[in-house]
């Protein structure tokens with residue numbers, strides 16, 4: 775079953791938190807989620823994606839931005855959805871295992887200077903945060919688990935790293951006026 779945009783879910787926004795955009799919606803629509811599957815979203819921002827997953831069962835989300843954590847928790851309460859939001863770097867401190875992990879990372883080139891910058895500034899080639907996520911993913915992913923990572927065409931280093939570590943499939947793409955986005959589905963390689 776795909777996670778679909780639900781007009782009944784009301785997602786409040788805040789000045790210091792990434793405002794959901796086309797990348798958020800592309801990721802959301804790319805995630806198949808079965809009943810009872812354990813879900814984690816890294817870098818949840820307002821919580822939009824994780825709240826939709828939480829309609830299907832208890833979900834966990836993280837963000838390194840304190841304001842995003844506060845807002846996502848408030849959005850979960852507002853919608854009466856079972857979402858645990860953790861303030862942490864990527865998924866440090868979480869044990870898993872999770873059946874489905876999703877991340878819309880900061881994917882543009884540049885160093886972050888404040889919390890809001892962290893929403894888009896992904897360091898060298900926009901790949902640094904995604905590389906750290908990929909290095910830790912194996913630890914929290916269930917044996918048959920799937921991860922959905924959104925990247926832009928510029929994130930070649932992260933894409934190559936994803937392909938080296940996991941079986942990789944591109945499940946969605948979207949061309950915007952200044953970039954092309956893709957959602958990678960990552961699963962463990964067979965024996």
Ligand SMILES: C[S@@+](CC[C@H](N)C(=O)[O-])C[C@H]1O[C@@H](n2cnc3c(N)ncnc32)[C@H](O)[C@@H]1O
Nearest residue numbers: 792794798817818819837838839863864878893
């Ligand atoms: C592009 S925004 C996506 C927000 C939301 N998931 C969405 O799709 O609308 C990236 C998010 O990742 C968070 N983030 C950036 N670096 C992070 C890190 N090292 N650990 C956890 N979250 C991080 C940002 O604060 C921001 O909320």
